Amino acid sequence: VDTRITFASRGLAELVGHDTADLVGRRPSEFHGDDAADAQESLAAAVRSGEGFRATCQWRHRDGRTVDVDVTVTVVQE
16 A cells, blocks of 8 residues: 655644654654564555544654654545
8 A cells, every 4th residue: 555645734844853844745663663563464454444543653753762752544546
């Protein structure tokens, strides 16, 4: 499943040390932290179901540390 970030709040950008423009268009998997396998499976399941989901995931900050991020996924098909 090819997933891309279509919206990123300023709060998220600050939390992970990037500008919002740096996040939009990229794959969430580029930022996953220690829970990468679980996060990727949850995301893929949400996309397959078309229902989306909301969860707290670990993302890597630009400086390498791991931060908890609240993620809301809405499925948009083009």
